[in-house]
Amino acid sequence: MIQAKNVSLTYADGTVALRDVSLNIRPGEFVYIVGPSGSGKTSLLKLLMGIEFPSAGSLYVMDQPIVKREAGRIRKLRRSIGPVFQEFRLIQGRTALENVLMGMRFLNIPNRQMVNSAKEALTKVGLGHKASVMVEKLSFGEAQRVAIARAVARKPALILADEPTGNLDYDNAINIMDLLYTLKDKNTTVLVTTHATHLIGNYHDTSLIHVEQGKISVEHRGEQK
Ligand SMILES: Nc1ncnc2c1ncn2[C@@H]1O[C@H](COP(=O)(O)OP(=O)(O)OP(=O)(O)O)[C@@H](O)[C@H]1O
Ligand SMILES: [Mg+2]
Secondary structure: OEEEEEEEEEOOOOOEEEEEEEEEEOOOOEEEEEOOOOOOHHHHHHHHOOOOOOOEEEEEEOOEEOOHHHHHHHHHHHHHEEEEOOOOOOOOOOEHHHHHHHOOOOOOOOHHHHHHHHHHHHHHOOOHHHOOOEHHHOOHHHHHHHHHHHHHHOOOOEEEEEOOOOOOOHHHHHHHHHHHHHHHHHOOEEEEEOOOHHHHOOOOOEEEEEEEOOEEEEEEEOOOO
């Protein structure tokens, strides 16, 4: 699903965000990415989304090389990725339901079925009753949950979620982690950055990527309960 070999990312201003990252993530893996603020978690997800490109090393996502000159093919790759951005990136002036539908616009399924799936996703994140509310009227935590619904509704092969429980209370955070974890059974690969390390122990058969000043270490965690 994801193969990285000696990948580094240096931003235009010279900041080295990731150094010598090597990774191999199999389809259906559930991976937590943890580490202090500024350690490089979002940078890693941006590489996997093809928003940033390796300054050195090689990176493949679903067999697609992440290099600048493949921009067209990377746009296509993104249709198989459900992104949850740290800053949500919802479309203002549209309802929660419309935002979820935006994430599904590339799917070749009948409109009615699409609306049903979108509503189902909103219900799963506890927002069935807010489907027709404009996103700018939602609370931070509600907006975050719309962003998660948008990512999961399209049933992507790969979910890349950046701090998806950052603004949620304990019950909502558990609900979201449970929801993401259930995707594992559908063979969806899920990578989640999180500061909510107290929640991680609830889930077995996951991997943990520790990011520290741009360096990573990987830990595989088997059955816990
Ligand atoms: N566009 C950019 N240009 C230059 N430096 C950047 C850019 N984006 C991020 N950085 C720097 O790269 C480093 C890693 O940032 P990143 O956003 O990946 O951290 P993070 O682990 O996601 O942090 P947080 O937990 O606060 O979200 C930081 O030093 C940050 O200042
Ligand atoms: Mg971040």
